[in-house]
Amino acid sequence: MKIRITIFVLITAVIFIALTGASNDDGYGIFNPKPIELKIPVGWPKPTANIFANNKLTEEGFRLGKKLFYDGKLSKDGEVSCASCHQQFAAFATFDHDLSHGVNNTLSTRNAPALYNLAWKSNLHWDGGINHIEVQPLSPLTAPNEMGETLENVINKLKKDTSYKRMFKAAFGDAEINSQRMLKALAQFTGTLISANSKYDKVKRGEAVFTPFEEKGYMVFKSKCASCHQEPLFSDFSFRNNGLPLNRFNDIGRQKITRKSSDSLKFLVPSLRNAQLTFPYMHDGRIYSIPQVIEHYRSGISTEQPTLDSSLKNRIQLTNLEKNQLVYFIYTLTDSSFTKDTRYTPDGINSVFNPGFDKH
């Protein structure tokens, strides 16, 4: 009886493989995806939107996303990749650039935001115009002052590359290359960039202690900054006007998306994690250093703007000492294990240039 059951199971299995396994035999390798998980750091809230609800995270999808992220093919001239403006050593912002370079010597009009912990961010871009991580790349891909390419050309270029066919097969089950799969793969890479191992995090986990100066800075932060730059993500992801005058591009921020005058000059509150690496600051990179940013909040805010955030009406009162303490606290948010993580570097490169600014 036991043998009979075994034979029955075996025959069923053979027929099942014969019926379903045919698609595996197309010359582009096998489909055997290894699931991976979005690791939520201890003590963090659950991500607000489940960005992977319809995008099963796999090692193969992540690797494909990484290859796409580092590939200049996605741009018109073959030179500009996502990574051109989102550099790992700058926590995936553009190092030392107020604005980023696009194809044909063009410049963008906004500072490239750092990419990490995106699973907690439900609206992307400084004005929150993007409603899902998967559709975000469409903007830089097609903007004439960024990657300047059409989606159609991108897909056609990828289709001519056998290595992509193999990787799409490995990630999605067959070698078909389409925009949806490309965008889902990119989201698997960018959506799993987690930065949660700074000195601050180690202090929170009891693995390190702040210096007395950093500790004082943390106290200043908690009383003067934390209402917008909420822990542990260091942003509440709201849109606020922090009193910067309208810039030369007439960038009205959130108002462009909502068309409400009450949203004029409001921009997404950025996270302060890795701020040491993401200079210059603000939506147009107009402020070069962290002390200068703090000085803006202390003395620079244009208080006559009607949409100025109510918490900034009296600017932020800080002594020189508190200002310095705050700078040192912000330095504890630098996470070099993130900027050095070879999981995020292109395959075949085992180390990454890193200034190593961490306070450890």
Added chain:
Amino acid sequence: MNSIFIKKYWFLWNSFAVSLIIMMIATSFTLNNVPGAANGTLKIRFINTANGKPVVLRDSVYSNVFGEQYQINKLKYYISNVSITNSNGKTNFSEDCHLIDAANEENIIEIPLQAGKYDKLKFLLGVDSIRNCSGAQTGALDPMNGMFWTWNSGYIMFKLEGNSTASTADLQRIEHHIGGYKGSDNVATVIQLDFNTAKNLEIKAGATTELVIETNLDNYWHGNAAIKIAELPMCMITGEPALKVAKNFTRLFSVKEIHQAP
């Protein structure tokens, strides 16, 4: 010899047959999930017209009710969530999304339906809000179709591009990208068409009935709202002007012909 062979391997044959049946049932479940027995097909054909003529891109000059002359270079719109109700009040619903494009040789939506008489058709002109914020889509909703805003996420539900001597815009262009899915900005419009009872639409088993829907652009410019090219040559953001244009959407469509299955 033969009987011994059969007897000896009886179990083997038996399990092979049982497995095959299980596989066939499993396969049939995945291939055919349309309930009901006798099925026919409804073929909905969309025909775009202006001034009583079929729309030909980059060719004919049409005029609207205000006497403004225009040419059409692009005409695309989404039809989704098609539901069709039979004479017993039973509704067949499909959440599929279709892109009607005047550049296509023909624009046809095929729906498998149970045999019977049908008297109501309802569909959404546009894309429902969920599909506007669910990430990357494929098929008709592939952003490659040029119907997705990259800077302010959401689908363009109706796109009309062309030229007009009445246009004050650069190169006398008309660019109407009508979209918006959030709350009061939503331009997706439910269209309901009742069939004339005299020529009730009938689906017959194994046969195809064709329903021809005319999209009459003459009604795009007036009816519930006056849309003058001179005043609105460009409309590429969500909100007020787009909502005004969308007011005329309900008047765009009518049943032109029904070709009953023989």
